[in-house]
Amino acid sequence: MRPGKMFGEILCSLFKKPATNMYPAEKLDMPKNFRGKIVFDPAKCIGCKLCMKDCPSGAITINKVGEKQFEAVIDLSKCIYCAQCVDSCPKKALEATKEVELAQLDIKKLKVVFGANPKSDAKE
Amino acid sequence: MREEEKFKIPIGPQHPALKEPENFSLALKGEKIMGVEIRLGYNHRGIEKAAEARTYVQDVYLLERVCGICSHAHSTCFVQAVEEIAGAQVPKRALYIRTLIAELERIHSHLLWLGVAGHEIGFDTLLMYTWRDREIVMDILALLTGNRVNYGINTLGGVRRDINKEEIETINNGVDILEERTKYYIEVATQETTIIKRLSGVGILSREDALELDAVGPTARASGVKRDIRHDDPYAAYAEIDFNVITDDHSDVYGRTVVRVKELMEAYKIVRQCLKDMPDGPITVKVPRKIPVGEAISRYEAPRGEDVHFVKSNGTEYPERVKVRAPTLANLRAVKHMLKDRFLADMPIVVAAIDPCFSCTDRLISVENNGSRDKQFLTWEALRNYSIEWHRDKGIDFTELNKNFRKRLGSI
Ligand code: SF4
Ligand code: SF4
Numbered sequence A: 001m002r003p004g005k006m007f008g009e010i011l012c013s014l015f016k017k018p019a020t021n022m023y024p025a026e027k028l029d030m031p032k033n034f035r036g037k038i039v040f041d042p043a044k045c046i047g048c049k050l051c052m053k054d055c056p057s058g059a060i061t062i063n064k065v066g067e068k069q070f071e072a073v074i075d076l077s078k079c080i081y082c083a084q085c086v087d088s089c090p091k092k093a094l095e096a097t098k099e100v101e102l103a104q105l106d107i108k109k110l111k112v113v114f115g116a117n118p119k120s121d122a123k124e
Numbered sequence B: 001m002r003e004e005e006k007f008k009i010p011i012g013p014q015h016p017a018l019k020e021p022e023n024f025s026l027a028l029k030g031e032k033i034m035g036v037e038i039r040l041g042y043n044h045r046g047i048e049k050a051a052e053a054r055t056y057v058q059d060v061y062l063l064e065r066v067c068g069i070c071s072h073a074h075s076t077c078f079v080q081a082v083e084e085i086a087g088a089q090v091p092k093r094a095l096y097i098r099t100l101i102a103e104l105e106r107i108h109s110h111l112l113w114l115g116v117a118g119h120e121i122g123f124d125t126l127l128m129y130t131w132r133d134r135e136i137v138m139d140i141l142a143l144l145t146g147n148r149v150n151y152g153i154n155t156l157g158g159v160r161r162d163i164n165k166e167e168i169e170t171i172n173n174g175v176d177i178l179e180e181r182t183k184y185y186i187e188v189a190t191q192e193t194t195i196i197k198r199l200s201g202v203g204i205l206s207r208e209d210a211l212e213l214d215a216v217g218p219t220a221r222a223s224g225v226k227r228d229i230r231h232d233d234p235y236a237a238y239a240e241i242d243f244n245v246i247t248d249d250h251s252d253v254y255g256r257t258v259v260r261v262k263e264l265m266e267a268y269k270i271v272r273q274c275l276k277d278m279p280d281g282p283i284t285v286k287v288p289r290k291i292p293v294g295e296a297i298s299r300y301e302a303p304r305g306e307d308v309h310f311v312k313s314n315g316t317e318y319p320e321r322v323k324v325r326a327p328t329l330a331n332l333r334a335v336k337h338m339l340k341d342r343f344l345a346d347m348p349i350v351v352a353a354i355d356p357c358f359s360c361t362d363r364l365i366s367v368e369n370n371g372s373r374d375k376q377f378l379t380w381e382a383l384r385n386y387s388i389e390w391h392r393d394k395g396i397d398f399t400e401l402n403k404n405f406r407k408r409l410g411s412i
Helices: A007-013 A050-054 A084-088 B047-052 B056-064 B071-086 B092-120 B124-145 B165-191 B193-199 B207-212 B217-221 B253-277 B327-339 B344-353 B380-393 B399-410
Strands: A038-040 A060-066 A069-075 A094-096 A111-114 B007-011 B023-029 B032-039 B294-302 B305-313 B319-325
Touching: A038 A069, A050 A060, A050 A084, A084 A094, A084 B056, B023 B344, B032 B327, B032 B344, B047 B056, B047 B319, B056 B071, B056 B319, B071 B092, B071 B294, B071 B305, B071 B319, B092 B124, B092 B165, B092 B253, B092 B344, B124 B165, B165 B193, B165 B253, B193 B253, B207 B327, B217 B253, B217 B305, B217 B327, B253 B344, B305 B327, B327 B344
Parallel strands: none
Antiparallel strands: A038 A094, A060 A069, A069 A111, B007 B023, B023 B032, B294 B305, B305 B319
16 A cells, blocks of 8 residues: 555646647647538438438428428527438438537527528528 | 434435435434435436337437437447347447447546546545546547547447548557556556545445345446356357456445456457457448337446346337336445445445446436425426515516516527
8 A cells, every 4th residue: 555656647747738728719620520510502402301300309400492492490409419310311411510619699590591592601 | 223313314416426416315323324215316308208209210319318428338228129129130340339439438437437436535636637538538439439428329230430440540549548547547546545445345235235236337346246248148249359357356435446447458458359350341231210010128238337228119110118227226226235334424435436327317207295284296387486476575576587588588
């Protein structure tokens, strides 16, 4: 038995860099498989709604807005970022991004509408 | 002893040693615990019922969220049961990846526990260093699966993500560092006077009692019971992997610490074997959306002990019944026994020593009216009105605030 077994370790640590990062000043890169905010590409969507069917939390809604035109509404507050919709989509119209800072003060902004017109940016 | 000589103190439901809700009612005589009553149900989430309303595909994610720490345990346990009913032959590579993630999860869970145990005995230095080192394995998990917790690696019929050469190298490097660190923690645990003196003889559970009370996981193994589902009823790739079941005969909290740190070393061994022996091939096999009629029980050795899932199907896309038995439930009877005739100050570490996960345990909630006259059942609405009146009497009125709040909610 030896009291103060960790003492050496503590002394060494005094001269080491901190193990923590200075978030938010310093941001870490997310790993390559990261499942963050889901984005939708209306040009590829065929409106099969498989993503809606498989979404565990009912976060994604596909609406038909015209002939072969679909828009997606993703409720960021419901989404659990499992990316099952990405796996389910037969046309790869959905993609998981590395975006994580999704908190909003205004709850309305959590509903993201991806318009059917691919040229226009996603409205919030 | 007569009833009135005992002094009853409630510990919990807020923060009973851990940041999870559970209620322990301790009958004390002086500092000594004469009896323990445990009340579960404070965090009942209705997951089993919710599972019936979702398809099998959706349920994988739902059941993964039974527990944050052993999420892979629950999702694997569930998919195993469904795959068994569907008669799916999961590819070998997928089974190896599941095993790999399972062991990485065990590493992060045991390191987490070591830190929590240090914290409970006031040895926060240990907490700081173990949790710093735990980040290495968290980063590996994030690299392989995409997330630090709730990995989402499982799917019916296999896994969702493959693993490549560079990743294998990163894991190997990470595991090398962790192994060095764990050797150091084994030294600390077996030499540091504070730990040995504080944990020895605390929360004693003899081998006979462990068998009698059906303890599982490291709690049972620290009492010399060689009980490990990975060994007794191998699932995933464990049948092909060479590892030792760690047991210890200290039968106290110290023994449980030793078992866990030694299990870390075994986990590194298993991870290396998985990476070396992983066969090539596909990672998924197609499982139909509609699962044929049948039922299956699946067992899994989670970091905390045996996890059991029961699934009954009825030929549709929705399960008829899903039942989850988390390891903590199996160990709670042992906790009751361990606390009896011990000192109150030992309570936090004895409870923490089973590595409890109370929220995962809660499967139902029961409301009791124990017959006393001033107790009554209130409906939610009545309770709300009662609270509004009570505050109004004190001169506090929330009506305006409430209106504004409703307006804001209504506008969404
Ligand atoms: S990531 Fe998961 S929860 Fe979010 S929209 Fe896709 S399927 Fe639904
Ligand atoms: S699964 Fe893909 S193609 Fe089908 S509706 Fe969803 S986004 Fe469109």
